[in-house]
Amino acid sequence: MIKLHDKHFKAFLSEAQIEAAVKNVAEKVAADYKDEVPIFVGVLNGAFMFVSDFLKHYPYDCEVSFVKLSSYQGLTSTGIVETLLDVSEDIEGRSVVILEDIIDTGRTLKELVHLFSNANVKEFKIASLFYKSDVYNGEYAIDYWGIEIPDKFIVGYGLDYKELGRNLKQVYQLNQKHMINLVLFGKPGAGKGTQAEFLKEKYNLKHISTGDLFRYNMKNDTDLGKLAKSYIDKGDLVPDEVTIKMLEDAVDKNPDASGFIFDGFPRTAAQANALDKFLAGKDMKVDATIALEAKDEILIQRLLERGKVSGRSDDQDEDKIRNRFDEYNEKTAPLKDYYEEQGKFHSVNGIGEIDEVTHRLGKVIEEL
Numbered sequence: 037m038i039k040l041h042d043k044h045f046k047a048f049l050s051e052a053q054i055e056a057a058v059k060n061v062a063e064k065v066a067a068d069y070k071d072e073v074p075i076f077v078g079v080l081n082g083a084f085m086f087v088s089d090f091l092k093h094y095p096y097d098c099e100v101s102f103v104k105l106s107s108y109q110g111l112t113s114t115g116i117v118e119t120l121l122d123v124s125e126d127i128e129g130r131s132v133v134i135l136e137d138i139i140d141t142g143r144t145l146k147e148l149v150h151l152f153s154n155a156n157v158k159e160f161k162i163a164s165l166f167y168k169s170d171v172y173n174g175e176y177a178i179d180y181w182g183i184e185i186p187d188k189f190i191v192g193y194g195l196d197y198k199e200l201g202r203n204l205k206q207v208y209q210l211n212q213k214h215m216i217n218l219v220l221f222g223k224p225g226a227g228k229g230t231q232a233e234f235l236k237e238k239y240n241l242k243h244i245s246t247g248d249l250f251r252y253n254m255k256n257d258t259d260l261g262k263l264a265k266s267y268i269d270k271g272d273l274v275p276d277e278v279t280i281k282m283l284e285d286a287v288d289k290n291p292d293a294s295g296f297i298f299d300g301f302p303r304t305a306a307q308a309n310a311l312d313k314f315l316a317g318k319d320m321k322v323d324a325t326i327a328l329e330a331k332d333e334i335l336i337q338r339l340l341e342r343g344k345v346s347g348r349s350d351d352q353d354e355d356k357i358r359n360r361f362d363e364y365n366e367k368t369a370p371l372k373d374y375y376e377e378q379g380k381f382h383s384v385n386g387i388g389e390i391d392e393v394t395h396r397l398g399k400v401i402e403e404l
C-alpha cells in the first residue's frame with residue numbers, strides 16, 4: 037500500500053506485467069508498419085514512460101513526437117480537455133500512431149482525433165497501454181491495447197494522482213476500502229463530540245455518538261429511548277446488549293463510509309470486545325483509540341455550563357456528573373489497557389483552544 041496526498045493505493049500491476057503488455061503492443065504495431073516509417077505521437081504527460089519503453093521494443097525505423105492535453109484533475113475526468121502542445125505540421129501523408137497511456141471515457145481521444153482531423157495524414161491509429169473498456173464511449177476504434185483494466189483510478193508508470201506517482205515502476209489502484217476507524221475516549225465533557233465534528237470533515241469519516249443516538253431516541257420517545265432514559269437520567273450506563281445492538285445498526289446503515297469515529301463507545305470491556313468482533317466480521321478494525329485528557333474539576337465546570345444551554349438533565353446536577361465520572365473510572369478507564377496491549381492507545385491533552393486540540397488529534401491520526 038502506498039499513500040499519495042490523501043489517498044491510499046494498492047499494488048495492481050507488476051513491472052513484469054507492464055513490460056509484457058508494452059512489448060506486445062510494440063510487436064503488433066511493428067507487424068503492421070514494418071514497410072514504412074510511422075510517426076508515433078505520445079500523449080503527455082502520462083504516456084512518457086510507455087512511449088519510452090514502447091520505442092525500445094520497436095525494431096524498425098520510426099519517428100516520435102508528442103502532444104500535450106490535459107483533462108484529469110484529481111480523481112475524476114473534468115470533461116474539459118485543453119490542448120497544451122500542438123501536433124507538428126509536417127505529418128501530411130504520413131501514418132500516425134497515437135501512443136496513449138490510458139483510454140477511459142474517450143473524451144481526451146475525441147480531442148486528439150480533432151487535432152489530427154485537418155492534417156491530411158495517410159492513416160491514423162490509436163494504441164493505448166491501458167484500456168478501460170467498461171467506460172469507453174466507443175466513438176473511435178482502439179486499434180491496439182496492452183491491458184484491459186476495470187474502471188478504477190490507477191497511478192504509476194507515468195500516470196499520476198495530482199501529479200504524484202508518475203515515477204512508480206508498478207501500477208497501483210485506488211484503495212477505496214482503506215478506512216480509518218477511531219475511538220474517541222474521554223470523560224464526559226472532554227470534548228469528544230466537539231472534536232468529532234471537526235475530525236469527521238477533515239478525514240471524511242462518519243461520526244457515531246451513542247449518547248446522541250440515545251438522545252435522539254429519547255426525543256422521539258421510541259422504545260429504545262424510553263428504556264435508555266431511566267439510566268441516562270441517573271448518569272448510569274445503559275446496558276451493554278442494548279448499546280451494542282444500537283451501535284452495530286448505526287454502522288450497518290453506512291456501508292459506504294470511509295471510516296468511523298466512535299464517540300462514547302465502547303465504554304465497557306464487553307462493548308470493546310463486541311466492537312472488535314463486529315468489525316472483524318466486516319474486514320474492518322479499530323485503528324486507534326485517542327483519549328482526550330482533562331481534570332475532573334475543569335470538566336464539571338464545562339458540563340454545568342453546557343447543561344444550562346443544552347437542557348441535558350445529566351449535565352445539570354453535579355452528583356449525576358460525578359456518577360458519570362465514577363462509571364467512567366470503573367468501567368471505561370480499564371479499556372486503556374485493552375487498547376494499549378494492541379498498540380492502539382493514544383492520549384491527547386484536551387485542554388486548550390478547540391483548534392489546538394483538533395491539531396493534536398490530527399497529528400496522531402496522520403501518523404497512523
Ligand code: AMP
Nearest residue numbers: 224246247268272273274279300301303
Ligand atoms: P454521552 O453523550 O456520550 O456522554 O452519553 C450520555 C449517556 O448516554 C451516558 O451517560 C450513558 O447513560 C449513555 N451512553 C452513551 N454511550 C453509552 C455506552 N457506550 N454504553 C452505555 N451507555 C452509554
